[in-house]
Amino acid sequence: MPELPEVETIVRGLLPMLPGKTIERIRVLHSDVLRQPSRDFSARLKGRDFEAVHRRGKNIVARLSGGGVLVVNLGMSGRLVLVRDEAQTTHPAVRFTLSAGPPLIYDDVRRFGALEVMDESEWAVRDHRLGPEPLSSSFTARGLHADLSRSVSPIRSWLLDQRRVAGVGNIYANEALHLAGIHPQRPAKSLSEHEARRLHRAIRRTLSSAVDNRGTTLRDYRDSSGIPGNNASKLLVYGRDQEPCSHCSTRIHRFVFGNRAAFCCPNCQPVGVSSSNG
Ligand SMILES: [Zn+2]
Known part of the structure; x- marks a missing residue:
């Protein structure tokens, strides 16, 4: 399932390609x-x-001329690709013909996954419900510890709760x-302040190195050019x-x-409260 690093990689691939292009046809x-409804979706895009594209949590948010946004959530196996050779897509669900270059294809x-056209105020409500971006300065160790202390x-x-921190998946x-x-x-x-600080650092390190490696491909994930990510071999516990x-x-x-499956080292991650300060 695509998480922050995969969606970020897709957005970075779309950034030099999408802004400025007109949506000529939607299939x-x-x-x-x-x-x-399909008719409404197409009418609002044609x-x-x-104008711009960015990531928020696990969502791809494309801003449209005349107001409004197209929000794409890739679900379990969605791909958003700009490919000239459509044989690279196996299960196309929506195809956008653009004014120049290859078509934009949602394949799943x-x-x-889910695609939705919203006006700015609808998106603002959705955006507001999401937690802080873990790689931004709004995500702090102090804030994390305070939030953790209110939950059992x-x-x-x-x-995994997107209202707590946006973009982290399993x-x-x-x-x-x-x-x-x-x-x-x-x-x-039960996490101490010290542990919350360690977790804060670990979340940022894990996500940013996965972004550097262009995301994790276990099966379905591809970037916007249809290329798998390089992070799978770097995983320490997941799938191991x-x-x-x-x-x-x-x-x-x-x-x-x-x-959901959980993976851990019983020695490095004791069930009880850890007494180590490392
Ligand atoms: Zn260990």
């Missing part, structure tokens, strides 16, 4: 990915220019918790059940809670 092949094998949720579940939540030496099931409020921990060689343990 909806699978309307179940739209959050509004003839508009893409499982179709849990397991820390991994807390990190891969990077597991990775950051490992780096911080914190067990995924620890209640959020029974492999040795890179820090202490203890076997990594996979278990499931909250309907």
Whole structure:
């Protein structure tokens, strides 16, 4: 599932390509990915220019001439690609013909993704509901500790809640918790100030190095040119059940809670409150 680093990589690929292009034609092949009637969706986009594109959490937000935004959430397996050779897309759901260059194609094998055209005020409400951007200055260790202290949720579940911190999904939540030496099931409020600081640093380090590596491709993720990311081999625990921990060689343990797989090193991430200060 694409998380902050994957969506950021896609947006960086679209940035030099999309702004200034006019949407000349919209072809909806699978309307179940739209959050509004197909006719309405197309009418609100046809003839508009893409003015800018940015990321917010796991969303791609494209600003349109005349006001409004196209918001794309990639769900489990969505891709937003600009490709001349359409054989590179396997399950196209929406195709945008642009005034120049290759078409913009939303491709999604499982179709849990969502596309929606909103006006500015609707987007502002949605934006406001999302937590801070973890790579921005609004995400602070002090703020994180204060927020954690109000919740009894397991820390991994807390990190997946987009209202708490925007853009973190299961891969990077597991990775950051490992780096911080914190067990995924620890209640959020049990983290000390020191641990919250460690987690804050680990989240930022995990996400920014994944951005540098152009995202993690386990199966479906591709950037805007259809190219896989390079971060999968850098993962420390995610998907590495029974492999040795890179820090202490203890076997990594996979278990499931909250309907999601968790991965941790039982030695580096003790279940109880850690007494170490490292
Ligand atoms: Zn370990």
